[in-house]
Amino acid sequence: MAADTGSYIKHHLTNAKMCMSDGGVAFNKACADAGFWTVHVDTLAWSIVLGLIFLLTFRSVAKKATTGVPGKMQCAVEMVVEFVDKSVKETFHGKNALIAPLSLTIFVWVLLMNAMDWVPVDWIPTIAGLIGQHAFGMDPHDVYIKSVPTTDMNMTFALSLGVFFLIIYYSIKVKGLGGFAKELTLQPFNHPAFIPVNFILESVTLIARPVSLALRLFGNLYAGELIFILIATIGLFQLPVHFLWAAFHLLVIPLQAFIFMMLTIVYLSLAHEDH
Amino acid sequence: MNINATLIGESIAFIVFVIFCMKFVWPPIMAAIEDRQKTIADGLAASDRAAKDLELAQAKAAEQLKEAKAQAAEIIEAAKKREAQMIDEAAEKAQAEREKIIASGHAEIESERNRATEELRQQVSALAVAGAEKILERSIDAAAHSDILDKLVAEL
Secondary structure (H helix, E strand, O other): OHHHHHHHHHHHOOOOEEEEEOOEEEEHHHHOOOOOOEEEHHHHHHHHHHHHHHHHHHHHHHHHOOOOOOOHHHHHHHHHHHHHHHHHHHHOOOOOOOHHHHHHHHHHHHHHHHHHHHOOOOHHHHHHHHHHHHHHOOOHHHOOOOOOHHHOHHHHHHHHHHHHHHHHHHHHHHHHHHHHHHHHHOOOOOOHHHHHHHHHHHHHHHHHHHHHHHHHHHHHHHHHHHHHHHHHOOHHHHHHHHHHHHHHHHHHHHHHHHHHHHHHHHHHHHHHOOO | OOOOOHHHHHHHHHHHHHHHHHHHHHHHHHHHHHHHHHHHHHHHHHHHHHHHHHHHHHHHHHHHHHHHHHHHHHHHHHHHHHHHHHHHHHHHHHHHHHHHHHHHHHHHHHHHHHHHHHHHHHHHHHHHHHHHHHHHOOOOOHHHHHHHHHHHHHHO
16 A cells, blocks of 8 residues: 555656657657656646647637627626736836736636646546547656646746746846846945855845746646645545645645746846846 | 757747737737727717716706796786786776766766756746746836846746
């Protein structure tokens, strides 16, 4: 039982891997030695599908958007858009055509990816296992699929590094290269002798932003998913416990999406501010 | 740590999604929202204006009503005055008519009486002459004594 539980948990926490191996593509265990050039196909597929669901839904509403009496779908989309727009306007006081759509993308996409956490942990792996077994003749224990993309650090770091590069881009664009260098070296102690100390402090502050963004989202969702998996191993009693934990995620899932969006706005508005 | 090429794939997906959102999703939705906000603001302003207009119209109507009432009162007053005046005039006219009728009656009576008196006088004088003739049993020259008779008649 203990070994079973261990392998069960490990199976659920392993991504489906794909890599190149001499001339062809290899999957999962064959990719153990592929190093960096491995791709988590499940993370990629789920995140892109969810991203497309978000964009196509919003795009279809945008195309049909009427300025008169809106339909229910348009109302819902407009509520989300206005919520994001309000959050951006409250924090960021400049003119920037990118920040608001960026925030909307982050918020809705992360929300959808987090929401995959609500899908009972066995459903998707079981279906995938059955498909793998019957369509491809694989051992179902060799079919891995993790359906919550935000429990993959690659996903959260991709988001936070995107934000990080925007922070640097806007810092240099608004303050100039000199201004950005000054910000990194003449704070918090405005004295030439402190330049190295300042630089270390400010660099850590700067780099801590994407790292904390990515790890916060990853940690929350990974922990949530792990607890779901643990709950799934305790037998019949899992049903009420699962329900409680899923209800708790009503809070966690939107909150983490909101925090990611809000901190993105805050970091980008700090990048626009001249000290 | 399990960082691998997925990071690159997800970064590309992220960039593409953000650009798509920025170009094709955000602007039309925002435009629709802002347009509707403007429409609603215009509508509210229009309704405000209409309320103000209504208030003005009501005030105007009340004023006109008051004016009309005053005018009506004035007209009634004038009519009453005219009525009284007409009654007075009629009374005056009637009075004058009455007086005229009375005066003409008086005049007629007077002339009738004068005529009667005259006639009476004539007859009396004739009677007196006849009587005197009979008393005297003789012919008296009427002409010779007519002055005495005339004096008699005038004394009647």
